[in-house]
Structure formats: structure tokens, C-alpha cells
Amino acid sequence: MANVPKDLRYTREHEWAKQEGDRVRVGITAYAQEQLGDVVFVELPKVGAKVTAAKNFGVVESVKAVSDLFAPISGEVAEVNGELAQKPEIVNQDPYGKGWMLVVKPSSKGEWDQLLTAQQYEELIAQGGH
Amino acid sequence: MSTPLKRTPLYAEHVAAGARMVPFGGWEMPVQYAGIVEEHRATRHAVGLFDVSHMGEFEVEGPGALAALQYLTTNDVAALEVGQIQYSVLCYPSGTIVDDLTVYRMGDERYMITVNAGNIDKDWAHVTTSTEHIRDARWRNASEGTGLIAVQGPKAEALVGGLADRDVTGLGYYRFARGRVGEVPTVISRTGYTGEDGFELYAPADGTVTLWKALLAAGRAAGAVPVGLGARDTLRLEMKYALYGNDIDDTTNALEAGLGWVVKPAKGGFIGREALEKVRAEGPRRRLVGIEMVDRAVARHGYPLQKDGRAIGIVTSGSYGPSVDKYIGIAYVETALAAVGTALEVEIRGQAKAARVARTPFYPPKVKKPG
Numbered sequence: 001m002a003n004v005p006k007d008l009r010y011t012r013e014h015e016w017a018k019q020e021g022d023r024v025r026v027g028i029t030a031y032a033q034e035q036l037g038d039v040v041f042v043e044l045p046k047v048g049a050k051v052t053a054a055k056n057f058g059v060v061e062s063v064k065a066v067s068d069l070f071a072p073i074s075g076e077v078a079e080v081n082g083e084l085a086q087k088p089e090i091v092n093q094d095p096y097g098k099g100w101m102l103v104v105k106p107s108s109k110g111e112w113d114q115l116l117t118a119q120q121y122e123e124l125i126a127q128g129g130h
Numbered sequence: 131m132s133t134p135l136k137r138t139p140l141y142a143e144h145v146a147a148g149a150r151m152v153p154f155g156g157w158e159m160p161v162q163y164a165g166i167v168e169e170h171r172a173t174r175h176a177v178g179l180f181d182v183s184h185m186g187e188f189e190v191e192g193p194g195a196l197a198a199l200q201y202l203t204t205n206d207v208a209a210l211e212v213g214q215i216q217y218s219v220l221c222y223p224s225g226t227i228v229d230d231l232t233v234y235r236m237g238d239e240r241y242m243i244t245v246n247a248g249n250i251d252k253d254w255a256h257v258t259t260s261t262e263h264i265r266d267a268r269w270r271n272a273s274e275g276t277g278l279i280a281v282q283g284p285k286a287e288a289l290v291g292g293l294a295d296r297d298v299t300g301l302g303y304y305r306f307a308r309g310r311v312g313e314v315p316t317v318i319s320r321t322g323y324t325g326e327d328g329f330e331l332y333a334p335a336d337g338t339v340t341l342w343k344a345l346l347a348a349g350r351a352a353g354a355v356p357v358g359l360g361a362r363d364t365l366r367l368e369m370k371y372a373l374y375g376n377d378i379d380d381t382t383n384a385l386e387a388g389l390g391w392v393v394k395p396a397k398g399g400f401i402g403r404e405a406l407e408k409v410r411a412e413g414p415r416r417r418l419v420g421i422e423m424v425d426r427a428v429a430r431h432g433y434p435l436q437k438d439g440r441a442i443g444i445v446t447s448g449s450y451g452p453s454v455d456k457y458i459g460i461a462y463v464e465t466a467l468a469a470v471g472t473a474l475e476v477e478i479r480g481q482a483k484a485a486r487v488a489r490t491p492f493y494p495p496k497v498k499k500p501g
Contacts, residue, residue: 040457
């Protein structure tokens with residue numbers, strides 16, 4: 001069973017979100033990277049770009065597949081993990097740590113509570129992830 | 131409508147090994163075990179074991195067998211000695227491709243051809259109906275009863291040699307011999323789809339599990355691992371070997387696909403000859419080339435190619451090449467833009483990303499010298 005940290009929130013599309021003061025850090029889950037296999041390319045927005053909850057903000061590609069990334073919350077991109085351009089495999093090695101993707105400055109407060117809890121996300125992946 | 135997926139004799143072995151199974155050409159096949167990149171590297175540096183039992187095998191026998199194959203395939207089958215193998219193509223009258231295949235001369239008047247898994251039914255209909263006028267050529271579809279394991283990598287010779295009841299070191303590239311491997315009667319073929327030295331071992335379906343287990347056990351210390359279709363694809367991509375359904379199909383002709391080296395009109399009549407002679411005389415309008423990305427992005431099958439905003443071709447295969455550490459691909463481009471180094475753009479999610487025509491193979495082949 002893939003690791004699902006209790007202190008994070010999740011999307012149905014397998015992104016995680018972590019509250020850090022007034023900002024939110026975003027990445028993909030351990031389950032997602034296992035399903036993808038070897039990640040070979042990550043395309044992310046630039047600092048200052050706007051992202052919208054449940055809308056595509058980038059792309060992650062494994063050897064075989066192209067998958068869209070979906071924003072857990074709306075807001076402005078404050079930081080981007082530039083290391084992933086050269087070392088996309090970090091997403092496989094450390095999805096909740098060094099494999100983070102964005103830090104977002106949220107534009108509305110209510111969206112956080114719409115995200116799945118760790119327990120809800122565990123139930124989702126126990127059913128096959130859909 | 132969906133028909134149930136077919137399974138190879140090794141299906142249970144793959145599931146027990148924790149492989150991820152996916153549908154491929156009507157078959158349920160392992161796409162990866164430990165991970166595509168790891169399996170790719172194991173094949174380049176040690177030895178990989180591939181279940182390719184889904185491939186099809188047809189036999190043709192009799193005084194008319196040579197004539198039947200000469201009429202069906204583009205290469206010159208008369209050049210084959212017993213024990214020798216030839217890469218070739220089955221064409222339609224238009225010169226486009228029914229399938230690519232290997233032709234084995236098993237005896238004086240006996241041959242075997244190996245065809246792609248997803249094309250078995252189509253190919254069987256094509257070879258039998260197209261040669262109805264040729265007398266004394268008896269066809270047999272041996273696909274169901276035949277297992278096939280590819281053993282590929284620098285340690286393949288030691289592994290197969292150690293289990294075989296005969297010498298394999300003297301077997302040249304595109305040659306085969308009969309022998310027992312791990313007590314299983316096999317056709318030991320010095321061929322493959324990775325660019326590494328290695329073998330493809332044809333075995334009776336009921337001996338395939340025994341052979342697989344013997345190879346895994348004997349190879350473990352040397353780093354032998356099972357390899358799925360994912361790494362099979364990146365390995366062949368680094369060699370620019372065409373994959374039917376991706377790079378070649380019934381809309382692409384053999385010459386534009388770069389397979390002119392197996393098109394031999396001087397041998398006499400064959401299906402597609404007139405059309406291919408015309409293409410050769412006029413020159414193909416497009417060519418299958420290798421590309422490498424200049425911008426960081428991954429080209430994929432079906433992505434459009436452009437130059438200065440004008441559509442000039444299409445990507446047919448693309449991924450990350452683990453042994454070259456680049457994003458590489460195969461593409462059809464207009465002939466005038468096929469020279470190595472030509473700058474192009476791949477349209478990826480609405481954006482033009484820089485790429486160029488690359489020298490191929492992307493990775494230097496290590497195959498055995500022809501014998």
C-alpha cells in the first residue's frame with residue numbers, strides 16, 4: 001500500500017497539498033508515481049502564473065505515458081521546483097519531499113476544505129484510484 | 131465488442147513476479163517488472179529475458195515454398211542457406227506494409243517466418259490467399275504451439291551457452307541452430323530487437339516455463355532480469371528499429387520507411403514490386419528519420435512536425451532514451467529535410483519545441499558479427 005501522509009490533503013487526480021503558513025506546497029502522491037513508473041519529464045508553470053483548482057497546471061511524463069497535473073487550489077505560483085527539469089526521477093524517489101512541484105499563494109480560503117483527507121484518499125486508492 | 135485477451139505460456143510467471151500486465155496487440159503482456167529504466171539498463175549492461183511468445187510463427191514447406199516466399203516478401207529468399215535468417219517485409223500491391231518479419235530457412239524446402247503478434251490473423255489470411263496459385267507450398271500456423279524467449283545483453287552468450295547442449299559462440303548474427311537449452315528443445319536464433327548481442331529461443335509452448343525458469347535461475351548471479359514491453363520499446367527506439375503499428379503500417383511504403391536494403395526487385399516478381407520500383411525511380415517523398423529534442427520535451431507518436439510554421443511530417447515513436455540520456459524519436463519528414471542536423475519543431479501541446487534530425491542508431495549496436 002502506497003504511503004499516504006496524514007498531514008496532507010489530496011485530489012482525486014492524485015496530487016497532494018500541504019499547508020505551509022499562508023502558502024500551499026503541491027506534488028503528486030506515492031501512489032501516482034508508482035502508477036506512472038519512471039518519470040522522465042515534468043513541465044511546470046512559471047513563478048507568477050495563475051493556477052485554478054481542478055484545472056490542469058502542468059504535465060508529468062513517464063517512459064510510456066503523458067499525464068496532466070491538476071491544481072488542488074487556485075492561486076498564484078510562488079515557487080517552482082526547478083530541479084525537476086534536470087532530474088525528473090526525484091518525483092519517483094521522494095514524491096512528498098524533494099519531488100515537490102509548486103508552492104502556491106492561495107487566492108481563496110474555501111477550497112482547502114474541498115480536498116480529500118488522508119483517510120478519504122486511502123479509500124480512493126484502495127478502490128483502484130478512480 | 132471486446133474479445134478476451136490472449137495469454138502466453140508465461141502469464142502466470144509474470145503475475146507471480148509482480149509484473150504490471152497490459153493489453154498489447156490482443157495479448158495480455160508484462161509492460162514492466164521492476165521498472166522500465168532499470169530493465170533497460172540491465173539489458174545493456176548484463177542480460178534481459180523477454181517473453182515474446184505472443185509473436186506468430188508460420189511454417190511453409192514443399193517444392194513451392196521458396197516460390198511462395200519470393201512472391202510474398204521483398205527480400206531475396208533464394209540467398210538464404212539452411213540455418214540462416216533474413217529480415218524482410220510483406221507488402222501490399224501498393225508497396226505499403228502488411229508486416230515486417232524474419233524468414234528462417236529450416237531445411238532445403240522448409241521455412242519458418244516470424245510475424246508480429248497483433249498481425250497474426252491478418253498475415254495468415256494474406257500469406258495463404260496470396261499464394262493460392264503457387265503449387266506444392268503447404269502452410270502451417272505454429273503460433274499457438276510455440277513459445278519465444280529473447281535473451282539479450284552482453285552476458286547472453288555465457289547464459290545461453292552454459293545451459294545449451296551445443297556450442298553457441300560460433301553462431302553468427304542472423305544464424306540459428308537447433309539444440310536443447312535447460313533440457314528444452316529449442317531453435318537458438320542469434321537475433322534480437324535491442325541492439326545487444328543475444329538470442330531468441332523458440333521452444334514448444336509446454337516447455338517455455340521450464341526454459342524461462344532455467345534462464346532466470348542460471349542468470350541470476352550475472353544480473354539476469356525479466357524485461358517487459360516498456361523497455362523492449364526504449365531499447366528498440368535507441369536502435370531506430372521500426373515497430374509495426376507505430377513507425378510502419380499499411381499507409382507507409384517500405385522505401386520511405388528506410389527498408390530499401392531488404393527490397394530486391396532483381397530477384398523477380400513479388401507483391402508490391404511495381405509500386406516500389408516507381409517509388410525508387412521517383413524517390414520517396416518522405417523518409418523515416420531519427421530525431422532528438424533540443425528543447426526539453428518528449429515527442430510522442432502522432433505529434434506533428436513543422437518547420438517555419440509549415441507542416442512537414444509526423445512523429446511515429448518517441449520517448450526518453452535511457453542509454454543516450456536524451457529525448458529521442460522516430461519521424462517521417464519531407465525528403466528535403468531528412469539530412470542529419472536539420473532543425474525542426476515538434477508541436478507538443480500547442481507549442482513548437484526545437485528538435486533536429488539525428489544520426490542513427492542513437493546508441494551503438496553491439497550485435498554479433500554475421501557468420
